[in-house]
Amino acid sequence: MSLGLKRELDFVSDTLNPQKARVLLMLALTKTNDTKEFQRMFYTY
């Protein structure tokens, strides 16, 4: 279970399970394409 992201484009779903991460990402994609912005949203929501 080693964590740690190596690539710029990766972001983590925090504690959301895959089916919830899908729902949030669908909404996020209506606003932005920026991975840093996605990551902020995943930590915020």
Next chain:
Amino acid sequence: MNPNRRYQLLLFIVSGLFLAAAQAREESAQTKLSNVVILATGGTIAGAGAGAAASATYEAAKVPVDKLIAGIPELKNAANVKGEQVFQIASESFTNEHLMQLAKRVAALAKQDDVDGIVITHGTDTLEETAYFLNLVVRSDKPIVLVGSLRPSTAMSSDGLINLYDAVVIAASKDARGKGVLVCLNDEIHTARDVTKIVNIKTEAFKSPWGPLGMVVEGKTYWFRLPAKRHTTQSEFDIERIDQLAPVEVVYGYGNMSDAAIKTFAANGAKAIIHAGTGNGSVAKSVVPTLNELRGKGVHIIRSSRVTGGGFVIRNAEQPDDKYDWVVSHDLNPQKARVLAAVALTQAQGSKELQRIFWEY
């Protein structure tokens, strides 16, 4: 002293000597340590972090097995321990080839008279899959115990040392024989078939939906129940007769599910698709036609559940499995259903035979 009395005294002394000898034999049998081989494959238990506070960010698969063993002086009181480095990888990167190489080594060691038990250190991510695989294909009643840790040995309050010690205790114990492949973390002894990783950031990461088999407390095993399904010596599968596992893939069920992954897996040669369905192993209306089309082409469709606390799939409930000629995974989670299908399809080809195997193992 009359001759009769002298005879009685002689008899008393001789029988006393016999008793003392028998007692000494028993004591030496008790103090004779079991021989346990630790097969190391990597993972967090062999991980190293930058400092003692790094319990989740670290590099897995760094510490060699001899260093792990040397770090636990108490091991020498539990067994004669010998280490062997098989791989040094994080467990998410385990392949079918890794599974088979490991199983063949375990089977060979289990045949040796000078090996009483085997411990396998493993990353926790796919530990349950490897454990279940060995449970299906290694024909031995000797204790085989998989162990990992959630925190690297360099972290504060690492669980690696106690878990490895407990695993050696189990592998050295005669009570653990014949109970199938076992998994030990957090003081609990689980059957390889049932146990699953339910949480990744806590040390109580492994649970069996129907409860653990027992506990290890202060270097002693305590047992409460036995596995009900076929395993190891009772298995119809044997690693010595398996050279290649069948290609089996898993698709995940969710709202608005598409059939794109299913089609891609089938196009790439999957012989079976494990459908990690919602709830009771339900399948979205939108993907049923694709699954049936593939079944017509010989691909097995196996319904499992994505539910993590013990998914239970009942045949012909939610979907008409008899009519569609599908298989249900019983209570096996999607990743374990993959392992069983990959093993079963090396022999069985028909869906009835496959369903029997899913009920029995």
